[in-house]
Amino acid sequence: MASLSEEVLLVVKKVRQKKQDGTLYLMAERIAWGPEGKDRFTVSHSYSDIRCQKISPDGKAKVQLQLVLHTGESTTFHFANESTSRKDWEAAKELLQQLLPKFKKKANKELEEKNKMLQEDPVLFQLYKDLVVSQVISAEEFWANRLGGINNGESAACENKQEVGISGAFLADIRPQTDGCNGLRYNLTADIIESIFRTYPAVKQKYKENVPHNLTEKEFWTRFFQSHYFHRDRISTGTQDIFSECARQDEKGLKSLVTQGVKNPMVDLLSLEDKTLDEGYGISSALPSTSHASRTVKESSNFAIIKRFNHHSAMVLAAGSRKRDVPADQASETSSTDGNSRDSDFFQPPLKKVKLQEAIEYEDLQQENRPKTVALNLKKSDRYAHGPVPLQSQQYTTSQDIINSVNYIKHEMSNYKPNLTQVLSSAAASSAIAALSPGGVLMQQVAQQAINQMVPTEIQAELKHLYVAAGELLRHFWTCFPVNTAFLEEKLTGHLECMLQAAYSKFHIWQTRRMMRKT
Amino acid sequence: MASEGEISLLVVVVDVNPIWWGQHAQSEPEFTLSKCLDAVMVMGNAHMAMTRTNQLAVIAAHCQDSHFLYPSKRLKGNDDTSSSRDGKYELLSVTNNLIAEEIRDIMSKTELTGNSTDTLLAGSLAKALCCILLKTVVFLLAQEIKSRILVIKAADDCALQYMNFMNVIFAAQKQNILIDACVLDSDSGLLQQACDITGGLYLKIPQKVALAQYLLWVFLPDSEQRSLLVLPPPAHVDYRAACFCHRTLIEIGYVCSVCLSIFCNFSPICTTCETAFKIQLPQMVKPKKKKPKLPA
Secondary structure (H helix, E strand, C coil), X not given: CCCCCCCEEEEEEEEEECCEXXXXXXXXXXXXXXXXXXXXXXXXXXXXXXXXXXXXXXXXXXXXXXXXXXXXXXXXXXXXXXCCHHHHHHHHHHHHHHHHHHHHHHHHHHHHHHHHHHHHCHHHHHHHXXXXXXXXXXXXXXXXXXXXXXXXXXHHHHHHCCCCCCCCCCCHHHCCEECCCCCEXXXXXXXXXXXXXXXXXXXXHHHHHHCCCXXXXXXXXXXXXXXXXXXXCCCCCCCCCCCXXXXXXXXXXXXXXXXXCCCCCCCCHHHCCCCCCCXXXXXXXXXXXXXXXXXXXXXXXXXXXXXXXXXXXXXXXXXXXXXXXXXXXXXXXXXXXXXXXXXXXXXXXXXXHHHHHHHXXXXXXXXXXXXXXXXXXXXXXXXXXXXXXXXXXXXXXXXXXXXXXXXXXXXXHHCCCCCHHHCCCHHHHHHHHHHHCCCCHHHHXXXXXXXXXXXXXXXXXXXHHHHHHHHHHHHHHHXXXXXXXXXXXXXXXXXXXXXXXXXHHHXXXXXHHHHXXXX | CCCCCCEEEEEEEEECCHHHHHHHHHHCCCCCHHHHHHHHHXXXXXXXXXXXXXXXXXXXXXXXXXXXXXXXXXXXXXXXXXXXXCCCCHHHHHHHHHHHHHHHHHHHCCCCCCCCCCCCHHHHHHXXXXXXXXXXXXXCCCCCEEEEEEEEECCCCCHHHHHHHHHHHHHHHHCCCEEEEEECCCCCHHHHHHHHHHCXXXXXXXXXXXXXXXXXXXXXXXXXXXXXXXXXXXCCCCCCEECCCCCCEECCCEECCCCCCEECCCCXXXXXXXXXXXXXXXXXXXXXXXXXXXXX
16 A cells, blocks of 8 residues: 555546556655555556656547556556546646656656767777676676766756857847738747846746736737837837836836946947048037937937847846846846846956956066976986997908008099999899899798788677777776675675676687687 | 879989998909999989989988089080980980099099098988978979988998987988988998888898899889889887997886986986986885887
8 A cells, every 4th residue: 555655646536457447546756556446556656667658649439548667668547437537537647747757857867878978988888788788797787887977977067058148139039920810920939038038037027927817928928019118119108018117127227227337447438429520421410419308209219229229238248147046036136137236346446457457467578487497407418419339340440451442442433434234134133033022031021911911800899899898897806806895705706706707608609609600 | 103293303322432342342343333333323214214204313422521423513514415326315324424424523532531431321311301302392383292312321330420310310201201221231220210210111132233123123113102012021120229328229227207318227316417316225226117119
C-alpha cells in the first residue's frame, strides 16, 4: 500500500490495465495502479522513469493513456468508467503533464551528459563499446571516475553561458499584417514578449497586475497595441487607458536620464548640435526653441518621435546591462527606468578617475615590473662554438709531402683538357650499376620494410582498440592501490581477476579469428 | 620531368684541395682530379641537356678560397670562343671550356701558405647558397625555381668550420634547398648531418673510377623523381653531442641546467657558468641521462 507520507494527488476509479479492473493513483512522486479489491499496487512507476505519455486520439471510443518508460517498456491504462471516463482521463493527463517535466530533467541530465561525452570523444566511445558492451567492465565502474565533475560542471556551465541580449528592433519584428477584413494581425512570439518585459518593466508590472484577474492575455495585448502608448504619436490625453500610467513614467525616466548626463569626462554631449555651413548645406532654419508654444505641429511630432526613439534605445541598453536575476523588489525595478541601477551612483567619482587615467597614461611607456632575474654569466662561451671532434685518426703530413703534392697537382692541371669520351669504362660502369641495384653493396637495407606497411589498416585499428582497452583495465588496477579498504581488496582479488580473464579471452578470440582468416 | 616552366638549378661544389688530390694522385694514378672534373662535366652536361630551363653552377672549393668555375667572369669577355667541331650543343661546349679554363687558372695560382690544409667547404656552400638566392630573385617573377647543391668531397672534415657549416645547413633547410653529398674517401659526419637535415642523399662511393656512373644514377634526378626511384637508403647519422671538457662524443652525460653545457663527468660547479649544484648528501647523485637519437 502507499506509504503514509506520500501525498495522493488524484484517484481514478475503474481504470483497466491488462484487462483487469482497478484504480489508478497519482502520487507526488509516482503513479501506481492496483487491481480492484486488492490492497497492493501491482504497477508502480516513479515519474523520473517515465519518458513520455501517449494518449489515444479524441475520436476513438476507447479512452486510453499509455506511459512509455526510459527502458522502452510501456503500460497502458484504459479508462472504463462509462460516464466520467473522459473527464477522468483529461484530469489524469493534465496532472501528468504538469508533473512529468519536473522529474524528467533530473534523470535525463545524467544520461544526456553521458551521451554527450560519448559522442564528443570517439576514443571513449570505442572504449565503452569494447569494455562495457562486451561485459568486461560494468557500466557503473566505467562511469565512476568519469562523471565526477557532473554536479560541479553544471553550475560552471551555467556561469559560462552568455546572456542573450535584446534586439533593438524587437518592436519592429511584430510587423502587423492586414487580416483581410479591416483588421490587423500582430504576431507576438514568446521572445518578443520577453523583450518587451525586459525593456519596459512598467509594462511587465501592468501585466502582472491585470492578467489573469482582470484581463486575459489576449485582451491585454490587444489593448496594448491599441493604446496610444504603442503608437507613434503619443499624446497623453489622459484617457482611461491602463498604459497612460506607463507613458507618464517613461517621461519621468527620460527626464532623469537627461539630468544625469554621461559619466565619461571625455565626452562632451553639449558640443554636438546640428551645424549648418551655409544655405543648402544643411538645415539653415533657426535653432529649434524648447518652448512648446512656438513649435509647429510637424515639429512637435518629430520631436516626440525622436524623444521616443531615444527613450527606447536607452531602455534597451539598460535592460541589457541589468542582470538576469533581478531581485523581486518591484519598486527598485520601476524606479530604475532611467537605466542606471542605484549602485552606479556611488561609483561615479572613481569611474571618472579611471577614464581620465586611461586617456592620459600609456601602458607601454610605463616602467616594466618584471620579476627580478639573475643574469647568465658565461665564462667560457667559446665552448659552444666548437662541434664534435671527428673520431677519425689524424693523418699527419710533413710539409715536404704537402709541397710535393701541390707541385704534382699543379703540373697535372696545367695541361688539363676535358676528355669526355673517356670518362667511364664499361667495366666500371657495370660494377657500379651492380652495386646500386637492389641486393648490391650499397642497397643492403632496402629489403627491410616497415611493419606498418605490411599489416593492413583494419588489423592495426583493431589492435589499437585492444591496446586502449587494456590500458583502461590497467588503470582500474592501479586505482585500487594503495589497498586501504576491504572493498578495494575484494575488488583486486576477485572482481579484477575475472575482468582481466575476460579481457584476455577476448584478445585470444580475436587473435585466433585473425589467424584463421589468414590461413 | 620538371613541369612546364619550372627551373631546376643544380650547384656542384667540387673539393679541389690540391694537397689531398696531389697525394692521392700519386698513390692512385687512374683517378686524378682531371678524371673527377671530367665526370662532373658529364653530369653537368646531362643536367643542362635534359630541359632547356635547367641551370648549372660549379664551384671549386680550395684550401685558400672558393671560386666559381661556371658561370665565371670570363663568360662575358669571350667572343672568340672556338666553336666545337663535333656539333655539340653550344651551351655545353662553352660550359666545358669555361670550366677547364677556370680550373687551370686556379690551380696555377695555388700558393702554399702552410697554415690551412683543409678545404674551405663551409665557405663554398655559403657561396652556393648566395648564387641560388640570386638566381631565385632573378627568376622569381617568371617561374618557380627549385635548387639543390651537390657536394663532391675528397678531403677530411675540418672541425673549425663546424659552426659555419651548421649555419649553412640550417639556412639551406629553411630555403628548401637539398644538399646531396658524394664522398670519395672517408665518411664525413658534417655532410651526413647536412643531408639528413635538408633531405638530400649521402653516398660514399666504393669505386672512384666509376664516379660518373654514380653521379648520373643517384644524383642527377631531382627530388620529385627520386621518390619514384629505388636509391640507396639513408645512412645512420651520428647525432651524439660532444662534451665540453674533452670534446669527445658521448651518449650519456651531465647537463648544466643553467647554461646547458654538457659534461662527461660530474663536477659540483659548472665550469662554463660557475653555478654551484646543490647535492642532497644522503642520496646518490643521479646522472641526468641523455638519450642518444637513433633513427629507426
